Amino acid sequence: DAGVTQSPTHLIKTRGQHVTLRCSPISGHKSVSWYQQVLGQGPQFIFQYYEKEERGRGNFPDRFSARQFPNYSSELNVNALLLGDSALYLCASAITGELFFGEGSRLTVL
Amino acid sequence: RKEVEQDPGPFNVPEGATVAFNCTYSNSASQSFFWYRQDCRKEPKLLMSVYSSGNEDGRFTAQLNRASQYISLLIRDSKLSDSATYLCVTQGGRSQGNLIFGKGTKLSVKP
Numbered sequence: 161d162a163g164v165t166q167s168p169t170h171l172i173k174t175r176g177q178h179v180t181l182r183c184s185p186i187s188g189h190k191s192v193s194w195y196q197q198v199l200g201q202g203p204q205f206i207f208q209y210y211e212k213e214e215r216g217r218g219n220f221p222d223r224f225s226a227r228q229f230p231n232y233s234s235e236l237n238v239n240a241l242l243l244g245d246s247a248l249y250l251c252a253s254a255i256t257g258e259l260f261f262g263e264g265s266r267l268t269v270l
Numbered sequence: 271r272k273e274v275e276q277d278p279g280p281f282n283v284p285e286g287a288t289v290a291f292n293c294t295y296s297n298s299a300s301q302s303f304f305w306y307r308q309d310c311r312k313e314p315k316l317l318m319s320v321y322s323s324g325n326e327d328g329r330f331t332a333q334l335n336r337a338s339q340y341i342s343l344l345i346r347d348s349k350l351s352d353s354a355t356y357l358c359v360t361q362g363g364r365s366q367g368n369l370i371f372g373k374g375t376k377l378s379v380k381p
Contacts, residue, residue, distance in 0.1 A: 193367030202274075202357050202371030203314060216368040250313060254367060257302070261313035 162186070164253050164262035172268045173241050181236045181265045185253030191215075192234040193259065194226055195250040203250055209234055241269045272372075273297060276358050279375035287348045291375050293341040293358030302361035303334055305343050307354045308374065314357055317343075348379045 165184045173179055185192050191210045195203035205218040209228035228234045232253075238245055246269045252259040276293045283289050295303075303320035318325065320332040320341055331344040341358055358372040 191367050193369075195369075195371075200373070202359075202373050203369075205362065205368045205370070208367035210367075218368070252367065257319075258316050259367060259369065261315070263313050 164251055164260055166249075166251050166262040166265050168265055169263065170266045170268075172270060174270050175241055175243060177241050177269075178237065178239050179241060179267060181238075181249050181251075181267075183234045183236070183251030183253075183262060185232050185234070185251075186255075186260055189253035189255045189260075190232055191254045192228055192232065193252045193254070194234070194236045195252065195261075196220075197248040197250060197264070199247075206236065238267075243269050245269050273362070273370045274358055274360055274372035276372040277375045280378060281375060282378045282380060283348055284380055285348060285350060287379075288344065288346050289348055289377060290345075291343045291356050291358070291377075293343075293372055295339050295341065295358075295360045295370075297360065297362070297370075298336075298339060300360040300362075303341050304359040304369070305330075305332055305341075306357040306359055306371070308357055309354045314371075317356070345377075348377075350379050350381065353377055353379045 193208040194206040197203040207226045208216040212228045223239045226236045248264040250264045252261045305317040306314040307317045308314040324333045329346045333342045355374040357374045362368045362370040
């Protein structure tokens with residue numbers, strides 16, 4: 161079975177641009193969470209979605225938004241990119257307690 | 271104070287050594303605790319959950335002290351393949367997917 165898949169794996173953007181990151185959860189998993197991991201730090205919670213509804217939001221500005229689709233896949237959108245948004249963006253899915261992470265999308269903002 | 275604090279590391283140990291990682295958390299209402307392992311430039315993977323009674327999985331032992339808000343991970347007989355960053359994690363809020371990670375402690379096991 162496929163694990164959590166994310167796309168793109170790497171991308172480079174410039175300040176002020178917009179980015180959309182995509183995530184497909186493990187088949188049967190209805191919960192998707194997004195995390196930001198800056199180099200040298202642990203992952204930081206951004207959002208959780210369950211059954212297409214937002215169930216949790218971390219301490220991130222409104223430039224960050226997300227949604228979940230009927231097939232449980234999810235998108236993370238970041239507007240007006242800043243240099244500090246450069247990070248590994250991780251998606252995780254869950255059916256019970258354990259989170260399964262994808263390999264992440266590595267975003268570089270120049 | 272950070273919500274989850276870990277030993278700064280890095281830990282450089284020889285094969286066969288026993289190494290212990292410590293972690294403290296600030297939210298006394300936290301109910302769930304975990305250790306995740308993250309290899310270089312890879313995603314975090316669950317190593318083990320941590321229970322109040324303590325739990326062991328092969329060479330790995332996790333302990334939780336709720337009174338002190340302290341979590342530990344002990345690795346016995348270290349292998350080269352144990353080299354990774356170990357992340358101490360608690361569950362934040364009621365949202366199942368909301369985990370709070372520490373910065374991680376890097377372990378390097380040398381031959």
